Amino acid sequence: MRVLIYTHAFAPKIGGVETVVMSLATGLAGFTNGQGATPVDVSVMTPTPRGTFDDESLPFRVVRQPSLLQKVRLMWGADVIHLAGPAFLPLLVALLLRKPVVVEHHGYQAICPNGQLLFEPAQKLCPGHFMAGRHVECLRCNAKAGLFHSLMMWLLTFPRRWLCARVASNITPTQWLSTLLRLPRMITIHHGLAAEDNRESAAASPSEVAFVGRLVGTKGVDVLLRAASRVKAKGLEFTLRIIGDGPDRSRLEAQTEALDLVDRVKFLGYQPDAKLRETLAGVGVIVMPSLAGEVFGLVAAENMMRGILPIVSAGGGLAEVVGETGLTFPPGDGEALAGCLERALRLPENARPERRRTQDRAMTCFTERRMVAEHLALYREFAGELRRSAVPEGALQ
Template sequence: MKILIYSSVFIPRIGGIEVIMFTLAHEFVAQGHDVKLITHTPNNKTDSFPFQVIRCPTITQFLELTRWCDLCLHACVSLKALWPLLIVKKPLVLTHHTWYQYPGSKLTWQAALKHWVTRFAATNIAPSQAIAAQLPVPVKVIPNSYQDDVFYEMPEVNRDQELVFLGRLVSDKGVDLLLNSLKLLKQQGLEPNLTIIGQGPEESNLRKQVQTLGIVEQVKFVGTQFGKALARLLNAHKIMIVPSLWQEPFGIVALEGIACGCVVVGSEQGGLKDAIGLCGLTFTNGNVEALTQVLAELLLNDSKLNMYRVHREIHLAKHKAASVAKTYLQVLEGIIQ
């Protein structure tokens, strides 16, 4: 099968969609299919992927690639990428990884137009029930995968650290809420250590907050980490917290934590709860008291941590890269037969 993937953003940019589409393309090739990927993300270095990447294509290139393929797989609705399908009739599959209309917000004309476009896709796919519920058409839910060749349990690593956060240091991610929770835990006589992995515009404010709250000795900022070094760091921790204030569409970071042996505590609205499954607990977005209660419960009871780890292998099996790609391919093959 000849598959043309369109992803407006792609490696070397770092983000969820970039990783998702790279993993799918890589696995499609590994399972015997011919893949080409179009993106508007430039790269100053030479690409060395098992599939061809066409960056910032010309009109002619875009049209020729559409003629070449058996079907088009687009990462989210991008209106500027749909025009070739008005000329060359090929099946369109849309995989949606973000909100077009944020839950509870007013429907904009741009979101309404994207919703309208979903009606012309042969199939619509979403990684979580939350995203699927926002779309006006039938949607097949296929969960996202994680890099299972990078994130896994390392028995040689001593799991002697307690709490870890992994993500960009921006206001929506709720790190300030987590720091306030540490202060409340301290008032209860609990002083767990917290490792903050990541960088972002809120870092200076968060460092000041740590000083103001008097929890300097508990909190360590380690910056951005990648690959096996990141996996080893996660393996050293017991609990990962994903305290997002906004509703996450999914939450690959939770899968990475679970794969490395962490129990995950995350905000419950949106698709994050799908990523956590039975491998952790959720709390109401933005509720510092609820977060504090959950953390105290886990910190005081190792048997509960072990209880959530029991479900790890079954949960992760659904999110292995090869398994997710196989499910996608079953959908794609069904369309062109």
């Protein structure tokens, strides 16, 4: 079976979509079972330049910056086309070729002109203006981009949504996202992470807290700093590691000084994967205070696998990811976040039972093995090779 994956963003870029596509393509290329299943021939098509990335080291073919003719040829030769997001032109061409198309939604492009579900003027989670028909609010939301650009984003949302309603399947990483998109033929497949040595660190402590992500307004780091200030005022000891970089770093560093948190907060900048585990050594709590609704939350799932307790904003898919193993608070509510931090800081020093429950959930729900098996079952169904139930739970080796 020939599977073509189209992704707008791919390695060497770094991000959630890039991570998920790499994991999915690698897992599909390495699929084997003992029942004579047809091997999977995987190709990834992307406009992302190669740079210094070594494509030859991957177990699948990568086609970068293809022409329109190359796109058509690759799509024509595929048995199933997987789109990592509802990219308008690839989606249109694939449907015109009458190919089985699955769209995996990594954002809100099918219901929101800017794809973020963030109402920019208020910097809050959008209540769903586009789907409610409040289109003037959509234009006002994106006004900073200019009237023409705002108008084009709004107009393209209509045909993009219309096309998504005609694909073979719409995949979402959380059931929460499915309730928002309201598209036909939806199925939830949680993102998965590659297995690694996830043994708990005996030195991890709830008093060591971390944030990992881009330093931009939608991530809510300013809310975390306000919450940290409240916790410090109560005399509780903690250290907060801010891991990541972005345009808001200087503003957040100034806020840290203004709140008298310089002795508690460390800005560590961007850390590559090879160093991130070392940087997180000893951390017992991870905080994701996102203002916009996160579609999934790879950072949460990854650190849950390490036995790190999650505290997340309740808006979006994050609450679904952490389940009952984490603490949640209303987006933007610094006082409620401070309460969650205080509760975590008052746990026993090692908090081993809580960490074990967190890790068990992640290892059950968010493995690469499960993600690949569920995608492959869907592809085979559309390619006419197998019904979904024919893919055994232990098919990946």
